[in-house]
Amino acid sequence: MSFDTRTRYSGLAMVLHWLIAVLVIVQWQIAVAAEGAPTREAGGVIMANHFALGVVIFAVVAVRLVWRQMSPPPPPVTGHAPWERTFARLVHFAFYAFLLVMPLAGWIALSTFGEPISVWGLFQLPALPVPQNPALGEVIFELHGASGIALLVLIVLHALAALKHTILDKDGTLFRMLPFGTPRS
Numbered sequence: 737m738s739f740d741t742r743t744r745y746s747g748l749a750m751v752l753h754w755l756i757a758v759l760v761i762v763q764w765q766i767a768v769a770a771e772g773a774p775t776r777e778a779g780g781v782i783m784a785n786h787f788a789l790g791v792v793i794f795a796v797v798a799v800r801l802v803w804r805q806m807s808p809p810p811p812p813v814t815g816h817a818p819w820e821r822t823f824a825r826l827v828h829f830a831f832y833a834f835l836l837v838m839p840l841a842g843w844i845a846l847s848t849f850g851e852p853i854s855v856w857g858l859f860q861l862p863a864l865p866v867p868q869n870p871a872l873g874e875v876i877f878e879l880h881g882a883s884g885i886a887l888l889v890l891i892v893l894h895a896l897a898a899l900k901h902t903i904l905d906k907d908g909t910l911f912r913m914l915p916f917g918t919p920r921s
């Protein structure tokens with residue numbers, strides 16, 4: 737019988753977690769900036785960055801999931817109630833699902849306009865062989881925008897939960913994802 741005594745995520749898991757968090761916030765702010773652009777053309781130029789960054793986020797999340805198989809998370813904090821563990825696991829699963837499905841849906845929607853995704857001119861993802869149907873593309877983008885709002889709600893919940901555990905319960909939850917401080921097992 738061996739016991740898993742790890743109390744923190746691996747260094748690479750931490751780097752990927754905070755990188756993804758920053759990229760997702762930037763991605764949201766790009767969409768907000770595009771919506772507030774003075775003209776359609778200006779909005780389109782800003783949105784091209786959103787499309788490209790979406791491809792990057794998809795790739796980083798894929799790397800995170802492969803690394804997660806190779807280096808699984810540490811065992812859960814023992815002081816957390818079973819419902820808290822289940823809820824946290826559901827939210828984490830939802831993050832990965834959103835961050836893979838949202839860019840894929842964006843790619844499919846853009847493909848209904850026959851448009852490829854240019855990743856800052858470095859390379860291109862061609863339009864997928866889907867029927868040309870901009871009306872359907874608009875619907876997918878609407879759902880994508882609504883998912884974006886749902887994702888933001890989950891992020892706020894997730895961050896508040898981490899802070900509540902760390903500051904009010906003093907159980908060191910946040911330090912599981914940081915290279916300093918004292919996580920408790």
Ligand code: HEM
Pocket residue numbers: 753756757758760761804809813824828829831832891894895896898899909910911912913
């Ligand atoms: C866009 C923002 C964020 C996303 C998408 C995100 C996503 C995730 C995911 C998917 C996990 C599970 C890791 C795994 O098991 O593979 C996780 C864990 C964690 N996140 Fe975030 N996160 C975000 C922002 C934040 C913020 C702002 C904080 C702190 C205030 C935070 C603190 C934590 C902590 C402490 C854990 C470890 C939980 C545990 O002990 O199991 N995250 N995050």
Ligand code: HEM
Pocket residue numbers: 760763764767768786787788789790791793794834835836838839840842843846853877878880881882884885
């Ligand atoms: C993980 C990657 C992505 C995330 C987290 C994300 C997130 C978001 C968010 C938060 C919004 C704004 C919602 C609002 O304020 O109404 C949005 C809008 C939008 N995104 Fe993304 N996005 C991603 C990838 C993509 C990709 C790859 C494409 C296209 C190829 C795309 C196309 C769009 C479009 C066209 C809108 C405007 C939708 C509307 O009509 O409301 N996104 N996205």
